[in-house]
Amino acid sequence: MTTLITGGAGYIGSHMALALLDRGERTVILDNLSTGVRALIPARAAFIEGDVGDADLLRWLIRRYGIDEVVHFAGSTVVPESVAQPLAYYRNNAAAALTLLSVMEECGVERLVFSSTAAVYAPSDRPVDEDAPLGPVTPYGASKLMVERMIRDAAAAGILRAGVLRYFNVAGADAAGRAGQSTPRATHLIKAACEAACGRRAALTIHGDDWPTPDGTGVRDYIHVQDLIEIHALMLRRLREGGATAVLNCGYGKGASVREVIGAVERAAGRRVPVRIGPRRPGDLAQVVARADRVRATLGWRPRNDDLDRIVGSALAWEARAGPAPAPVSPS
Numbered sequence: 001m002t003t004l005i006t007g008g009a010g011y012i013g014s015h016m017a018l019a020l021l022d023r024g025e026r027t028v029i030l031d032n033l034s035t036g037v038r039a040l041i042p043a044r045a046a047f048i049e050g051d052v053g054d055a056d057l058l059r060w061l062i063r064r065y066g067i068d069e070v071v072h073f074a075g076s077t078v079v080p081e082s083v084a085q086p087l088a089y090y091r092n093n094a095a096a097a098l099t100l101l102s103v104m105e106e107c108g109v110e111r112l113v114f115s116s117t118a119a120v121y122a123p124s125d126r127p128v129d130e131d132a133p134l135g136p137v138t139p140y141g142a143s144k145l146m147v148e149r150m151i152r153d154a155a156a157a158g159i160l161r162a163g164v165l166r167y168f169n170v171a172g173a174d175a176a177g178r179a180g181q182s183t184p185r186a187t188h189l190i191k192a193a194c195e196a197a198c199g200r201r202a203a204l205t206i207h208g209d210d211w212p213t214p215d216g217t218g219v220r221d222y223i224h225v226q227d228l229i230e231i232h233a234l235m236l237r238r239l240r241e242g243g244a245t246a247v248l249n250c251g252y253g254k255g256a257s258v259r260e261v262i263g264a265v266e267r268a269a270g271r272r273v274p275v276r277i278g279p280r281r282p283g284d285l286a287q288v289v290a291r292a293d294r295v296r297a298t299l300g301w302r303p304r305n306d307d308l309d310r311i312v313g314s315a316l317a318w319e320a321r322a323g324p325a326p327a328p329v330s331p332s
């Protein structure tokens with residue numbers, strides 16, 4: 001069994017590669033290192049530096065390595081950036097995925113796990129299940145929904161079987177300290193708050209404290225990266241055993257506000273996180289929380305790290321490992 005991981009030099013993809021390699025499975029990583037980090041690529045994985053949108057390269061590597069299945073993480077991921085650069089997001093998320101799906105069809109690769117997102121849903125002040133109305137408000141969410149549609153239609157036509165995994169907010173790090181969020185100038189809240197706690201960032205900017213939420217700050221459903229990877233492993237097993245395509249929310253089903261996250265980082269670090277209040281970010285929503293019953297029922301998934309202090313503690317441990325703090329950069 002040989003698995004192609006696109007985006008395997010990135011935050012989540014590198015955890016996936018480690019999980020497969022830990023099980024003794026052959027793993028090939030394709031990554032253009034646009035946001036990925038070479039140091040996150042496990043030594044035991046085959047690595048090809050290149051672009052998912054390069055059909056010739058895809059054809060070559062699928063045949064060269066005998067790829068049986070694909071886990072497609074590669075993409076552009078920053079919600080507010082997608083508002084400023086929509087075409088770049090449609091190109092790198094939707095167009096590149098169309099190339100990948102086309103080459104998979106051509107080469108007879110029939111199993112796919114795809115990184116989708118909570119950003120495909122229409123805004124809701126309640127937890128959303130998989131049948132909740134779709135209605136992305138940003139190019140990022142729209143670009144991911146386009147890929148979902150391609151996969152749905154390809155699955156209906158018998159071209160492939162897929163796990164479409166709608167991640168909520170992913171955080172935390174590998175328990176053994178082999179991987180963690182390493183993106184330079186990362187915009188993710190838990191990463192940014194940990195950087196501020198470690199003196200790597202002068203202050204954390206709270207992007208709006210006037211949202212219609214209990215404490216006025218944005219609410220998200222944070223899931224530990226290792227629990228998320230377990231969902232992928234279970235989904236791959238289901239597909240290998242002949243199981244059908246499934247669309248699944250990946251979250252815990254409860255929300256935490258920006259201020260609650262800051263409180264957890266301060267508890268874990270034993271010091272204050274310097275904060276300042278800034279304006280709302282383009283494309284942000286007040287609340288994004290999953291209903292996560294289907295993933296449990298479909299895959300028998302049981303999370304092991306469903307605790308904000310645990311998630312934040314693991315992210316902070318990774319941040320602390322990143323060496324002594326350089327001079328702090330200006331607020332995000």
Ligand SMILES: NC(=O)c1ccc[n+]([C@@H]2O[C@H](COP(=O)([O-])OP(=O)(O)OC[C@H]3O[C@@H](n4cnc5c(N)ncnc54)[C@H](O)[C@@H]3O)[C@@H](O)[C@H]2O)c1
Pocket residue numbers: 006007008009010011012013030031032033034035036037050051052053072073074075076077092096115116117118166167168169170171183
């Ligand atoms: N982090 C989250 O909270 C979150 C939430 C929902 C969905 N997702 C999705 O999960 C996936 C992984 O996200 P991440 O947080 O690990 O981001 P990341 O930026 O760390 O990883 C993405 C990886 O893909 C690579 N890449 C990007 N475009 C490429 C291309 N055209 N060809 C080859 N490689 C390319 C990058 O170099 C990087 O290594 C993304 O598809 C993202 O949209 C992430």
Ligand SMILES: O=c1ccn([C@@H]2O[C@H](COP(=O)(O)OP(=O)(O)O[C@H]3O[C@H](CO)[C@@H](O)[C@H](O)[C@H]3O)[C@@H](O)[C@H]2O)c(=O)[nH]1
Pocket residue numbers: 077078079116117118119167168169170187188189190192204205206207208217218219220258281284285288332
């Ligand atoms: O410096 C910061 C960073 C974030 N936030 C707030 O924290 C929350 C979470 O923001 P962030 O960590 O940037 O994640 P999201 O914008 O919610 O997007 C993430 O979660 C989505 C799924 O919900 C994924 O699709 C995206 O790829 C991923 O970046 C939001 O309320 C932000 O306004 C701040 O206040 N200050």
